[in-house]
Amino acid sequence: MKVWAIIVKELREYMLKPGSISWGLVFPLVFSLAFIARFGDIDHLIPGLLSISALFGTTSFVASSIIFERRLRTFERLLLAPVSYGEIILAKVLVGAIFGLLVSLVTLVLVSHFMAYSIWSLPLVLLYLILSNLAFSALGVYVSLAISNSINVMTWLNLIRLPMMFTSGAIASLTLFPRWFLVVGLITPMTYSVDGLRYGLLYYYDVIPPLESMLALVLMFLLFMLLSIRALKKLY
């Protein structure tokens, strides 16, 4: 009930903030359109584009919300209410995931028009999208709370997000890179998201089997949730 109240409030308050719109909606859609315009047939790129949409949608929304709430001290409204740290973090992660899911579904509708093959398993794609959005949202919440000066949150997020686009195999297959590059990819949730979505969309994967991708995304979601709760306790 309290978690749902926070989710509704967040959507009303932050959905149209510039940070959510520019980095969270416009950037992933324009990025996808650029690839469509350049290549036309983009089947092999679609898992990466969906994952990029989810990553930027979720993290931009939660960062925008947390930056505003920390600076305007509305975060303290939540902390003063009889709501646990866990409920606050869960609400923030869920609302980020909902926004990210909307952005990634819009991207899916857009890019599916340019697929040569049809989607292999839509339910599996939706499942991977949900798990990816939860893991990315939790990562975004953690980064937004772990950075002591809220003004720097977006910069730090980009420092993490932009390299992840390459280390995850979203743009180019990880099999084309040296082994050490794969190790870097394995520590970020996006790699599992891209390979899981690739399996759901195209019925093959690059390096990580589908079940392992699923488990890794769940574990990363839980890990970043716990880290976010710890960061919130440290911050206040």
Place this chain on the structure above:
Amino acid sequence: MIEARELTKRYGDFTAVDRISFKVKKGEIFGFLGPNGAGKTTTVRMLSTLTSITEGEAYVNGYDVRREKVGVKKSIGVVQDVSNLYDELTVEENLRFLARLYEAPPENVSKLIKDFNLPARKKFGKLSSGYKRRASIVAALIHDPPVIFLDEPTIALDVKSARMVREMIRALNVAGRTIFLTTHNMVEAETLPHRIAIINRGKIVAMGGRSEIRRLLGSETRVRLKVEPLKTSLIHALEEYSPAFEEDALVLKVKDIDAFMDELAEIKGRLGFRIVHLSTELPSIEDVFLELTEEEGEERGCACGGCPI
């Protein structure tokens, strides 16, 4: 209702609040005065569970602030020194949201909006600063708490809005609520609190009722004296009373009023002037505040740069 025992907050090597102890009785307005950076806000943040306590104990409405945070949170309403509701939500939506968080009856929202004459359908971000503060105070009442913390409630408000907020505070107290009011506004300090504590550099330097606080400067009486013609020789003659000008009158600090009157009569005879006005008054809370915080009144800087003191 509120009790602090040896309450301490440290940020690294910096001590923001240094072993302060006090009790606030039920139904009391307790004024917590201090210059900027004295530790007022840190104290409120500790008592309201927003900041951890480094050492000492605190109880609010019988709940241990360290161990029974939920009990404390349900017992208090906090009005911070900023008006921090959600800009894109209307006043009513803000209150409904908070009512859900506090599991307060939904009818509280419409009652508060009516009682405090708030523009329910207006977005919070579009309100004037006075109405924003009014809405922030009302937001703290959504769950009908017995204790209200008000941190600099009239800061940055115009005269009219500040008066409106002071009237709200009085009304809340008349309704039976215990109020912990931090301020460095002397109008508030002179008129609102039943008891006052003055904090400086993290330590309580004075505490008591308003008249007790005034008496802290000894039995000193302020004498306002207007004479014609005003001569330099008169100022020299009254030097031991630390003469100062306020508007067109001389203000003197007098310990023994009878001896002073005798001396003034003697000086009058000697220098030849006419007394146009003469009045006496006890020192104000402001006088005591300045006296107790004057030497160390400059703002403190904290090494960490992030302390909300």
